[in-house]
Amino acid sequence: MKAICLSENLVSGLAIISRVTGRNTILPILNNVLIEASNGKLILSSTNLEMAVVTKIGANVKNSGKLTVPARLMYEFVSLNKDNNISLELDGTKFNLISEKNNASLNTLSVNDFPPIPGSEDGLKIKLDKNEFFSALEKVVFACAIDETRPVLTGVYLKIIHNQLTLVGTDSYRLAEITLTDIGVDDEVEILIPATTVLELVKIFTKDDSKIELNISSNQIEINDPKTTIISKLISGNFPEYKEIIPSSFKTDITIEKKELIDSLKLAQSFSRDNSGNVVFKIKDKNLTIIARSDQFGENISKVNTEINGEDVRITFNVKFILELLDKINCQKITLLLNGPSSPVKIGSSEINNFIYIVMPLKVEEKEE
Template sequence: MKVEVLQEKLSKALNISSRFIANRAQLPILANVMLEATKTKLTVFATNLEMSSVVSIGAQVSVPGKITVPSRILFDIVANLSSGKVLLEAQREQLKMEAGSFKGNVMGINALDFPNLPTSLGKSAFKMPQIELIKSLTKTLFCVSGDEARPILTGVLFVFSTNGLTLVATDGFRLTLTKIPVKTAIKDMKVVLPKGILIEIAKQLKSEPIGVEFNQESNQALFGFDDMVLSSRIIEGEFPDYEKIIPKTSKVTLAVDKQELLQTIKLSSIFARESSNVIKMTINKEGITISSESEKTGTQSSQVDAKIEGLEESLQVAYNFRFIEELLNVIEGDLLKIELTDGSSPGVFKDPKDPDFLHLIMPVKVQG
């Protein structure tokens, strides 16, 4: 293999690929990226066996071929080179590199042992609007569980129907639901995709529609861009019946200024950090009183103005402040709408500016 590429393009491709390499690879070759030169492009392959990336860049190819080299070493070298042309030449199991005054040799591994990765989407692929998908992922990913003991909750549920696409995520203590009114060829399907691949998709800020394919035989999801194909396993298992969890009715409705509530939550968190992150919200006709206490730090309470409907008597509910703070960070509008039934039922949080978004938080049981 002998190829010439621009440092800027190679560095960008290696930066993407580096995020698909396992921190502790089970096999030495999985710590490597595979470089393959064909006709007028150089393709960089990377995988951790859970998800993979195939990124292509334009190149002047003198001799086609391929080789695998350690991802970290190659990325660090290229990132520190000056802008301009980089010459790559594979000789047996070494990669010779030249760029300006720099010359180096990187030891590699034969590419024959590298896993086969999908490089294109099939005929069953369909298009999705990328901007709308990324917007919905931003409002969903923060709610995904990190508990590997419940794998099904470590991903986002995609529900395809005739009405569009619904994204759902839950960690067992809270739940987020957002809808995308998009028409696809898939009318009735549910898949759970890992958080990792969805974070990578959210980083690809492009306006063009994204190609999507679900391969049931290989249990893989593929995502196609102009110069890149990302793939991931589909998480197997039964996602919780989220529709049964969401309350159908409520007794009390509150409308509160987002920024004022966020500032108050941050003040309360200073005292709540040492008390399992618990804050108490007391709702009465005057508004919302948010309080927290700590045996070491002390106590505090703050009043927040709110428009309240349906309140017959004072209501108190306790939440993990971090859940509310993370929710407020993804709300688009200036107001937050809260629907409550009592102090022990899930609270429903809505963004009046986005009718396709709904968030649910389970209250914390506290003594007294």
């Protein structure tokens, strides 16, 4: 194999595939990138057996061929190399990287040991606006469970029905749901995409106004743009029937400026670290007070400007669950809808279409002021 390419293009490609390689001591081949040169391009592939990434870059290919070398080491060399062009040449079991001022020789492993990259399967194909789809994923994936006790909660639930695509993430303490409408598909499908895959998707693919293609089959999802393909296994199991926990009516509604709420919650967070992150929202006489107490440090009380309708209520939240939401949504005002101290709370914004966030309050004994 022999080829020449722009260093910046090679850096971009290696940065993408390196996201799924790591220090695998059991299967060292999984730390490698598979490089194939042919037809004026380099095809770079990597896999961790759960997810595979393939990306293409342009190159002047003089001799076709393929090889596999350590991905991170190659990425570090190329990214730190300031020369514009780099020549790639396989010499026996050595892969030589040659530029104007810097040369390197990397040891290869057998291509035959590299796990096969899954091919495309016949499935439901959908084209979506890339920016809209990845923005929607970011609004739900943070709510997925990290604990693998219930594997179905460690993934993003994707459901297509009636020309709509709904995405849901939950860890049983909070739930985020967003729906994309008019997707141009009347088929019905339900899958669970691992949250680890989703987190990589939103980092690997650039948000822009182009289209992304999904190919959904029974056991994998394939995501494509013109340069990059990601193929991931799906999670087996049934997602919980979550609709029944979403209240349909409320006794209290609060509208708050997002920035003011963030500022108040960050103050409260400093005083709640040794109290499991508990903060109290006290709604009384059309006023909102946020209270946080620490046995070690003291207490913080913040009054927040709000528009309040309905009954007085005193309710306790994990401050992390509110702040993580506010970090993911772009709006000026937030609305909280409540039904009392122990009922699920619905949070959203009129500025974001078809998005809801449900958070369960905490049951704790609090002293009344």
